[in-house]
Amino acid sequence: MPRHPRIPDAGVTRLSLYLRELSRLEGEGASFVSSAELARALTLTSAQVRRDLSYFGQFGTSGRGYEIRRLKRIIPRILGLEGRMWRVALVGSGNLGSALLAYRGFRERGFVIKAVFDKDPRKVGRVVAGQRVEEAGWLADVVRGRRIQIGIIAVPAVAAQEVCRRLVRGGVRAILNFAPVSLAAPPHVKLRNVDLSVELESLSYYLSSLNANR
Amino acid sequence: MPRHPRIPDAGVTRLSLYLRELSRLEGEGASFVSSAELARALTLTSAQVRRDLSYFGQFGTSGRGYEIRRLKRIIPRILGLEGRMWRVALVGSGNLGSALLAYRGFRERGFVIKAVFDKDPRKVGRVVAGQRVEEAGWLADVVRGRRIQIGIIAVPAVAAQEVCRRLVRGGVRAILNFAPVSLAAPPHVKLRNVDLSVELESLSYYLSSLNANR
DNA sequence: GCCAGGTTGTGAATTTTTTCACAAACTTAC
DNA sequence: GTAAGTTTGTGAAAAAATTCACAACCTGGC
Incomplete structure (x- = not known):
C-alpha cells in the first residue's frame, strides 16, 4: 500500500x-x-x-x-483503483438514479454497483440496467452484509439525511451525494456533493459579473 | 448592477x-x-x-x-439571480438529460430550459417533461435566435466537443458539461464540469489512503 | 443608563496552493 | 563525442485562501 x-x-x-x-x-x-x-x-x-x-x-x-x-x-x-473493485450502493432509482445506473464508465473505472434501493414500493422489484431494485427498509443491513464501501445518494432532498444515516450505519465510509442538501456525517466518512443548482448559480454569478465589472 | x-x-x-x-x-x-x-x-x-x-x-x-x-x-x-430568468439549452435527451429536465428546482432557482436538442432522429419530436426535443442540426441558430445564455451538455463524450463548439457559435457564454471530457472553449466562455468518475475516484483515493496512511 | 452576553467585520498572521525559474538530465543529430 | 534542443523535478517566491483574534457594536434586562 x-x-x-x-x-x-x-x-x-x-x-x-x-x-x-x-x-x-x-x-x-x-x-x-x-x-x-x-x-x-x-x-x-x-x-x-x-x-x-x-x-x-x-x-x-x-x-x-x-x-x-x-x-x-x-x-x-x-x-486506489488498482486490482480491486469498489462496492457501491445506489439509493434512489428515479430519473437521476437510473441515469447513473446506465452509466457504462462505472465498471471499467473500478466501481461495481452491488445494490440499488428505493423506498417507493412500486419501484421495488423492477430491474433497471440489470439491477433489481430493493426495498430501502433494510438498507443498513444489506450494505453491511454485502460489504459495500461507497454510497451514492440520488433521492429527494428531504430523504437524503436519513439515507445518509443508514449508509453510515451500514459501514459505508464514503458518500457521493446528489441531493441538494448539506448532509451531516461523522468525520471518518468522506462526503462529496454534486449539486446542479450550485453549479448553475456559479455560472449565473459569472455571467452577471461580465456586465457589471466593466 | x-x-x-x-x-x-x-x-x-x-x-x-x-x-x-x-x-x-x-x-x-x-x-x-x-x-x-x-x-x-x-x-x-x-x-x-x-x-x-x-x-x-x-x-x-x-x-x-x-x-x-x-x-x-x-x-x-x-x-445574479434577481428579477430575471436565465435561458438554458439542454443538449442530449438520454438518461442524464431526462433526469436534468425532470429536476423541479430548475425554474424556481431562476433557470428556464428554452430548448432541448438531440442528434438521434428517434428522439427528436418526443416530448420530455413538457419540452419537445429538437433536431441538433440547427443548434447554433436556434440558440442564437432564442437568445440562450447557458448550455448544458449531456451527450456522450465523443460528441461533446462538437456540441460545445456549436453552443459557443450560438452565442452562449457559460456551459455546464456533464460529459467526461475536457472541453476547449474560448476564454470568454465559462465552463464548469461535473464528472461522476472524477468524484468517485477521489472517494477511492480517500478510502485507500485510510488503510495506507497509518 | 449601564452592564453582561453575544456576534459582527476585518486587519494581521497563517496555511495552502500555485507559479517561477533553473540546474540537471535525457534525446537526437551529426 | 559533442552540441543543440527539450523537458523534468523542485527549491524558492508569490499568490490565494483560510483562520485567528479582537475592537466595535448591538441587544436585552434591570
Missing part, C-alpha cells in the same frame, strides 16, 4: 483528469506526453502537472516527457 | 449553499442566524461565512447575527 503524501484535494481531482486524458492520447497513438501538452489539453499550467505527479514519485524523463503507458499504470495505483 | 469584488470561486459556491440553508432555516421558523450556526450546518468555520459575506457588504447585526429574510434577498442579487 502506498503511503500518500498530503496533496491538495484539487490535485486528486486532477489526477483523474490526467488519467482520462492519457487514455485519449493513447487512443491517438501517442506514447509520450509532456507536462506542457497535458496542461494545454486540460487548461492547467505545466508546472502544476509536474508538481501534482511529483508528489508521488518521479515518473518523467527529461527531454521526453512522461511515458503514457507507465502513467496509466501508476495513476490508478495512486488513486 | 453590482460591481463584484474578487471572491474565490469556492466562495461563490458557498454563497449558493448559504442560500439553500437559509431557506431551510426559514422553513423552521427562524428569523436570525449567526455565522456560527450557518457554519455548523455546512461544516465550515464561522470566520469563513463572515468573510464570504463581507466581500459584498455588511449584512449582519452584532449580537444578533444575520436576518434571514434580508440575506435571502441579498444573495440572489449577488449571484
Whole structure:
C-alpha cells in the first residue's frame, strides 16, 4: 500500500483528469506526453502537472516527457483503483438514479454497483440496467452484509439525511451525494456533493459579473 | 448592477449553499442566524461565512447575527439571480438529460430550459417533461435566435466537443458539461464540469489512503 | 443608563496552493 | 563525442485562501 503524501484535494481531482486524458492520447497513438501538452489539453499550467505527479514519485524523463503507458499504470495505483473493485450502493432509482445506473464508465473505472434501493414500493422489484431494485427498509443491513464501501445518494432532498444515516450505519465510509442538501456525517466518512443548482448559480454569478465589472 | 469584488470561486459556491440553508432555516421558523450556526450546518468555520459575506457588504447585526429574510434577498442579487430568468439549452435527451429536465428546482432557482436538442432522429419530436426535443442540426441558430445564455451538455463524450463548439457559435457564454471530457472553449466562455468518475475516484483515493496512511 | 452576553467585520498572521525559474538530465543529430 | 534542443523535478517566491483574534457594536434586562 502506498503511503500518500498530503496533496491538495484539487490535485486528486486532477489526477483523474490526467488519467482520462492519457487514455485519449493513447487512443491517438501517442506514447509520450509532456507536462506542457497535458496542461494545454486540460487548461492547467505545466508546472502544476509536474508538481501534482511529483508528489508521488518521479515518473518523467527529461527531454521526453512522461511515458503514457507507465502513467496509466501508476495513476490508478495512486488513486486506489488498482486490482480491486469498489462496492457501491445506489439509493434512489428515479430519473437521476437510473441515469447513473446506465452509466457504462462505472465498471471499467473500478466501481461495481452491488445494490440499488428505493423506498417507493412500486419501484421495488423492477430491474433497471440489470439491477433489481430493493426495498430501502433494510438498507443498513444489506450494505453491511454485502460489504459495500461507497454510497451514492440520488433521492429527494428531504430523504437524503436519513439515507445518509443508514449508509453510515451500514459501514459505508464514503458518500457521493446528489441531493441538494448539506448532509451531516461523522468525520471518518468522506462526503462529496454534486449539486446542479450550485453549479448553475456559479455560472449565473459569472455571467452577471461580465456586465457589471466593466 | 453590482460591481463584484474578487471572491474565490469556492466562495461563490458557498454563497449558493448559504442560500439553500437559509431557506431551510426559514422553513423552521427562524428569523436570525449567526455565522456560527450557518457554519455548523455546512461544516465550515464561522470566520469563513463572515468573510464570504463581507466581500459584498455588511449584512449582519452584532449580537444578533444575520436576518434571514434580508440575506435571502441579498444573495440572489449577488449571484445574479434577481428579477430575471436565465435561458438554458439542454443538449442530449438520454438518461442524464431526462433526469436534468425532470429536476423541479430548475425554474424556481431562476433557470428556464428554452430548448432541448438531440442528434438521434428517434428522439427528436418526443416530448420530455413538457419540452419537445429538437433536431441538433440547427443548434447554433436556434440558440442564437432564442437568445440562450447557458448550455448544458449531456451527450456522450465523443460528441461533446462538437456540441460545445456549436453552443459557443450560438452565442452562449457559460456551459455546464456533464460529459467526461475536457472541453476547449474560448476564454470568454465559462465552463464548469461535473464528472461522476472524477468524484468517485477521489472517494477511492480517500478510502485507500485510510488503510495506507497509518 | 449601564452592564453582561453575544456576534459582527476585518486587519494581521497563517496555511495552502500555485507559479517561477533553473540546474540537471535525457534525446537526437551529426 | 559533442552540441543543440527539450523537458523534468523542485527549491524558492508569490499568490490565494483560510483562520485567528479582537475592537466595535448591538441587544436585552434591570
